Amino acid sequence: MSRALGLAAGTEATVLTVRGPETFRVSGTVDGPGVYLSDADAAALAEGVRVIGVVTEPGADVAAVASAVRAAAGAQGRVYTGEARGALESRDDERTRWIGMQVLTGMTVLSAFVSVFVVASTFAFGVAQRRREFGLLRAVGATPRQVRRMVYGEALVVGGVAAACGVALGAVLGPSLGELLVAAGFEPVGFEVRVSAPPLAGAFAVGVLVALLGVWSAARRAARVRPLEALREAAVDDRPMPRGRWIAGAGFCALGVAAAFGAAVAGPEGLVTSGLYAAMAMIVGVALLAPAVVPFVARALTWPLNRGRGALGMLVRESALTAIRRTASTATPVLVTVGFAVLITGMVQTTAASFAAARTTTIRTEAVIMPDGVPGLSDAAAAASGGESALFSALYEANGEALSAIGATPALLERAGEVRAVSGSPAALGGDRVFVSPWLAKERGLRAGSALRVAFEDGTPGTLRVEGVAEGVGADVLLARDTVRAHDKAALADVAYVARATPVPPGMGARPADLDTYAAQADADEDRLVWTFTLLLVAVSTAYAAVAVANTLMMAAGGRLRDLRVLRLSGATSRQVLGTVAAESALAVILGTGLGLVVAIPALLGLRSGYGDLIGRHVPLVVPWGLIAAVAATCLVLAATAAVLASRPALTVRERPHVRTGVTVKRRRDGSEIPR
Amino acid sequence: MDVKETVRLWSVRRLYGTADRTVRALDGVTASFHPGTLTAVMGPSGSGKSTLLHCAAGLDRPTEGKVVIDGTDLGELDETGLTLLRRERVGFVFQAFNLVSALTAEQNVALPLKLAGRPIAPAEARAALAEVGLAERAGHRPSGLSGGEQQRVAIARALITRPAVLFADEPTGQLDTKTSRQVLGMLRDLVDNQAQTVIMVTHDPVTASYADRVLFLADGRLVDEFTTGVTAEAVAARMANLEAVASC
């Protein structure tokens, strides 16, 4: 550090401390990180010693040492050993871990959900393709139960193999994912993934379970195939959609809309997760309704194709309409992904925009002072610009539980405008008279006049008197600023409110900003994390959809090679055949994208108007269209590629054994000659 | 008659409701089929032959009337009961699509026993295939068998459970003359040598001439019956007459 800053022993250095800029003399350099001060200087700047580490010799009896330390500390402190030391984790790390937990939970829930979906739609398609086979089995003596068990059995085998592959891959890639999570800021530094058996076994079980859940409806449908269906020429499934499915579809859509409003009220903490659930419900609903909706929309969408003169347009339209099941099975995963991507990204960005808008509405000053490249504002920085700031600190209950605390003055509350007293008057704030948040009041049964026994950041015990309950504090307890400062010398502020923009003297680590800038940047870090999380979710769902789309098209291609050969024999060039196939799959993807937008946009508009009403201001609807276009394009390219690749075998029209100079040349299926 | 019937139908009606009208596919058919006989059901296209067969075999349920197979009233069975009866007492051969394409000939033949959860000796399925002259084709999948071979595998599969009655719906409909004769000859032998009861739907007089008895259907009703003098010519003449009536 001395080298980087050009400091040698004896020179003077000005550093920014919690009290503002201070000058120290460099007395020497060490090979450790940071700056070392004398105990006296450090004590003046720090909040006091909260943790004392005990380093034991190798082979020492930890339990004996612990009990000795316990005896020495008495009622003054707690002793933690081994795993229990986790209780001392810094609150930042704890919060980061909490975020990481949210991210991992969100991804797991989404993956499971999408997998169930993909399995369900793949098996539904498979069963539809195999109706005649199931009919035949039923005719020769398979009971409905046997047919159902057979489908479950297939899912179990496929699911088991896939889950085993997934678990192996997970075990190999897990540690790298851990590093990625740390790099993205979702886990604290030092977090690492250790591969152990129980989670792998759990993941395997979940994988198999997901396969069985996904196959539930397909198995029921297979069991309902009547024996007479063995006699039908083509496996047309022209039965109308059952009533139950209509009801369930509509129900899920309604639930999704309700959950979207719920997400709007949930606040930033639960936003992504509740948004996730809203999107999932909505998508289940629309996917359930898809068989009824897809034919109708497909007809409308392809109408222009019928008017053109080329054969290709006609072919694409007719085969998309007759193979409505294939079209629906391709469109549904795209619908799910695009709908999901629009909903979740739109929700997150619209919410961020509305929070920013809300902040500018509540603040009653024209400008603020913000930290500039430092963790927070010192009192000196706030005072230098004539601003008022709140202090963040912590209080500890008797059991060691930490409560977040904010120190403010009645005048400051007036300026910031965010705090609203549910009971009591904020003017009474001062000394040991405090306000508590509604949840703390509820949890601890606190009312005006109750006493709250706590220890301050510096370890001093004290009793606070509850003056009232206040909302929008941003912490559990609202104290007088002076009280916080008296017990926490190191507390810093996020922002200082000033009447109008005033320049801040240099070296204070602070800069002035207008309200819009502040509003946009206040949650920048948090927003970045939320956005990364959102992108991860979108990436996961896009990957699943791509797999599902490719899968469906491959399966469908196998069943129609003969049709394509007929097309080829009736004079279509290879190019025309592949063009038709690619255009058909593109059509299905466009259809899915359109439906996805139709699902998501109303929910987003609802969300926006909800926010608008909440804060009494216009909130812009923000949807990252570029990202959505990328998602749709990924599906499009994959679908066309899969369809074309799977249809290639139809291009080589099989030759009959033919006579050449009196010798019958036998050919294999692929056209190569069989040696005699 | 002192011999008990294997299959008996009483006033069987089967209506199909379509959007604009109701089709009376079967309009009150009463008939009985005796053990060890080969009966042909004939009639113009759309006269209800297949419907009759499906109702008699427990593949479909009549709208009205009663069907009894081997002493069991099908109306009293639920879906699973009906399935078990088909598995144990009834065999089928359809016009096409008789075999599960993923299974070999041998596996297809063994399928009903497997579904019944009965232990099956490998020799059993092979013996059944040998009976229809396909011992050496046991390992082939349906895609590797000719149409006639597929129908013979289907017959072997239908017979493996020793059913009380074998139903066949146009079993030779997609076969050439020579293969048809082979398959029909095989059915005839089953009746003559093993006293198998066979009910067969056809619209081909030559096929019908292999039968002991011919029933004529028109518009869902039984209109005639030959029990003696079943020759291709006589059947053809009766059919021509029926078709002329149908086309008026």
Ligand SMILES: Nc1ncnc2c1ncn2[C@@H]1O[C@H](COP(=O)(O)OP(=O)(O)O)[C@@H](O)[C@H]1O
């Ligand atoms: N599933 C069905 N739905 C509606 N009508 C049917 C159905 N099956 C058969 N039919 C009608 O019932 C009549 C008899 O059919 P079918 O028994 O197949 O005749 P056949 O086998 O003698 O040609 C025909 O008019 C046919 O259109």
Ligand SMILES: [Mg+2]
């Ligand atoms: Mg018929």
